[in-house]
Amino acid sequence: MRVIKMQKNIFVYKVDRKNETFICTPLAIFEPRNEYHCELILELARREGKVVRVAGVGHSPSDLACTNEFMLRTTHLNRVLTVDKQKRRVVVQGGITLHQLHASLAQHGLAMINLGSISDQTLAGIVTTASHGTGIDYGVMSTQVISMIVLLADGSRVYCSRNEQPDLFLATVCGLGSTGLILNIELAVESSFHLKEVLESRSFEDTLSNLKQLVHSSEHTRFFWFPATDMMRVSMSNRTHETKRPGGSWFYDSFMGYHLVQLLLFLGIFFRTCNTWAGLLASWLVSSASSRVDDSYRVFNVECRYLQHTTEWAIPYENVEPCLRRLRKYFHEILVDPRERPHFPIEIRFSAPDDIWLSPSYNQQTCWIGIVQYKKLFEGSFELYIPTSKISCKCYRKWIRRDCFVTSTCNAISSDYL
Ligand SMILES: Cc1cc2nc3c(=O)[nH]c(=O)nc-3n(C[C@H](O)[C@H](O)[C@H](O)COP(=O)(O)OP(=O)(O)OC[C@H]3O[C@@H](n4cnc5c(N)ncnc54)[C@H](O)[C@@H]3O)c2cc1C
Numbered sequence: 001m002r003v004i005k006m007q008k009n010i011f012v013y014k015v016d017r018k019n020e021t022f023i024c025t026p027l028a029i030f031e032p033r034n035e036y037h038c039e040l041i042l043e044l045a046r047r048e049g050k051v052v053r054v055a056g057v058g059h060s061p062s063d064l065a066c067t068n069e070f071m072l073r074t075t076h077l078n079r080v081l082t083v084d085k086q087k088r089r090v091v092v093q094g095g096i097t098l099h100q101l102h103a104s105l106a107q108h109g110l111a112m113i114n115l116g117s118i119s120d121q122t123l124a125g126i127v128t129t130a131s132h133g134t135g136i137d138y139g140v141m142s143t144q145v146i147s148m149i150v151l152l153a154d155g156s157r158v159y160c161s162r163n164e165q166p167d168l169f170l171a172t173v174c175g176l177g178s179t180g181l182i183l184n185i186e187l188a189v190e191s192s193f194h195l196k197e198v199l200e201s202r203s204f205e206d207t208l209s210n211l212k213q214l215v216h217s218s219e220h221t222r223f224f225w226f227p228a229t230d231m232m233r234v235s236m237s238n239r240t241h242e243t244k245r246p247g248g249s250w251f252y253d254s255f256m257g258y259h260l261v262q263l264l265l266f267l268g269i270f271f272r273t274c275n276t277w278a279g280l281l282a283s284w285l286v287s288s289a290s291s292r293v294d295d296s297y298r299v300f301n302v303e304c305r306y307l308q309h310t311t312e313w314a315i316p317y318e319n320v321e322p323c324l325r326r327l328r329k330y331f332h333e334i335l336v337d338p339r340e341r342p343h344f345p346i347e348i349r350f351s352a353p354d355d356i357w358l359s360p361s362y363n364q365q366t367c368w369i370g371i372v373q374y375k376k377l378f379e380g381s382f383e384l385y386i387p388t389s390k391i392s393c394k395c396y397r398k399w400i401r402r403d404c405f406v407t408s409t410c411n412a413i414s415s416d417y418l
Contacts, residue, residue, distance in 0.1 A: 024066035026053075033076045035151070035183055042155050042181075045070050052153070054177045056125030057097065059118075061310065064129075064176055072181065074122060080104045081184060088189050089146060094124030094182040102297045111192040114138045114220070115300035117347075124182040130174035130359040132368060133300055134349035135220040136317070140361050142173040143354050144188045150180040157183070174358040195220070195299035196240040198291045199233060204328065207232040208321055215350055220300070224286075224345035225324075227331050228279030233286050233345065237299055247292035257285050258305055265306065265374040275374075282344070308344070312370035314360035317350065320367045324348070327369070344372045 027050065032038045045052045053067035056074055065071070074095025081091040085108050092101060098112070098119035105111050114133040121131070127148075132140040147161035150172055158180075160169040172179045198218075207214065207223065215221050218236030225232050261278050268275035292299070315323050327346075347370040351361045360366055 022063040022066055024063070024068055024071075026067050026071040027069055029071045029073060031073045031075050035157075038072065038077075038151055038181055038183065039155055041070065041072055042151065042153065046153075046155070052181075054124075054181050056095065056122030057120060059121045059125065060129060061312075074124065077183070078122075083108050083110070085110065088191065089186060090189055091184055091186045092123060094127075094148075094185055095122050097122055098126070098297075105189060106192055106295075109192050110189045111296050112141075113144055113188065113190050114141060115297055116141070117300075117302045118304060119297060119301055123185055123187070127173055127185060128175050128177050128182060130354075130356060130361070132349065132351045132361070132366075133220065134222040134351070134368075136215050136350040136365060137352050138220070139352045139354045140174075140356070140359055142356055142359065143352075145173055146186040146188055148172060148182055148186065149184040151183050152180040161186075170355065170357050174356045176358070193239045193296050194242060194244060194293050195237045195296045196242055196291060196293045197235055197237040197299050198289075199235050199286070200289045201287050202232050202234055204230040204232055204324075207234065208324060211321055221350065223348040225348060226279065226283035226345050227328070228276060229283040230328075231283050231287065239296075240293060242293045244295070245291075245293040246298070247290060252285055257282070261285075262306055268374070278374075279344075302347075306344075306374055308372040308374060310370055310372045312368055314366050314368050317365035317367050320348075323367075323369070344374070346371050 030037070030041050032041060042052060044050075050069040051067065052070045052072050053065060054072050054074065055065035058065055074093075077093040077095035078097065078100055079093045080096065080101075081093065083090050083104075088110060090105065090110070092104075096104075098115070098121055101112065101123060102119060114135055116126070116131050116133045125131075127142045127145055130140040130142045147159060147164075148169065150158050150160060150168060152158060158165055158168060160166070160172065162169060168179065172182065202210075204225065214223075214234055214236075218238050220237040222235045223232050224235065261282050264274045264278035264281065268278060347368075349368040349370075351366045351368065353364050353366075354361050356362060
């Protein structure tokens with residue numbers, strides 16, 4: 001077992017070292033290598049009267065994993081334990097990252113059923129926060145869990161599923177790490193598959209007029225809304241037997257879509273109109289129809305390119321249209337100040353109802369609306385941008401680097417705002 005470096009009896013844990021979004025000073029940070037180590041840490045905590053907080057890779061858009069007492073990082077609890085190709089089930093340790101999991105599953109011709117925007121997180125991290133992907137008939141990723149082994153604070157090791165210890169199971173699958181340490185997860189998977197993503201651009205009005213039909217037009221529909229041009233990029237992905245055709249071009253995607261847009265965003269700090277140009281350029285770059293076929297996880301995931309703030313809300317599906325109209329009105333009202341214009345696409349995704357106690361999708365089809373802004377323009381003042389707490393069931397803001405992020409959280413239940 002590894003205990004992280006000590007500085008005058010104090011351990012400093014920066015969730016995002018560069019931006020120092022969240023910092024805590026745990027008394028000790030443990031990196032257990034096996035279950036026995038975990039039991040020892042809990043025993044020590046009991047004797048010392050300390051609380052243990054579990055941390056995955058710290059990608060939560062919040063200070064959830066922070067603590068000033070004992071921190072247990074699951075870095076080394078990342079093994080695949082069993083693979084049942086026939087039943088399409090795997091048992092893995094909670095600390096495995098999704099990237100590691102994709103690689104292991106691929107060796108057995110298997111893949112995760114649905115995914116969110118990135119694969120850097122640990123499996124336990126996404127399970128215990130009910131992280132979501134998109135697809136109106138697909139639940140949040142916690143719904144893929146069949147059973148778990150949880151180590152409780154009293155040291156007991158409990159197997160739970162929908163049939164055995166169902167209360168513990170339903171509390172843990174979106175328990176924000178507060179019910180116990182998730183040691184092992186039995187996960188439903190499917191045979192590995194390619195996704196064909198078809199992208200087309202429509203006006204805001206056209207999209208909203210056909211919203212429900214578009215949402216149901218593919219297995220995994222999502223929208224990227226460019227408020228700068230009122231254009232909606234509709235992404236429709238379906239399972240396919242077609243061979244891989246990744247698509248994309250260095251000049252448009254990398255040089256213009258990343259470097260040039262980032263330059264404009266940077267200049268926007270000094271010359272505000274550059275923000276609008278960045279939004280217009282980003283929108284123009286993706287204005288024509290396109291399609292690609294690739295491994296499922298590559299299509300599910302997106303590239304998080306710039307230092308960003310993000311806020312995301314979950315709203316009941318039936319409120320999507322009025323909510324988006326209201327949001328658009330709000331943007332139009334604030335357009336006078338270009339610093340507050342959403343110059344990145346707003347990501348709109350969907351999920352099926354579930355029965356997980358704390359899940360924002362509990363008993364309801366859900367729409368997720370995520371907005372990002374170039375971080376450098378909004379140092380520490382994102383609340384100015386949108387009154388999130390009034391609208392959200394689950395909302396958060398994230399600070400994202402190209403492959404890393406950190407955030408703070410707000411949770412408010414007022415879905416009747418609309
Ligand atoms: C760029 C980016 C994109 C994202 N995209 C999406 C998205 O598309 N959809 C979405 O819904 N979310 C998304 N998220 C949020 C992310 O999926 C969740 O915050 C997830 O919890 C992060 O996992 P982690 O391993 O970093 O957990 P951490 O941030 O380390 O911890 C999160 C919580 O999980 C608990 N936890 C971790 N491991 C265990 C364990 N073994 N046992 C018990 N509790 C545990 C912690 O105590 C804490 O409460 C995104 C985040 C980022 C930064």
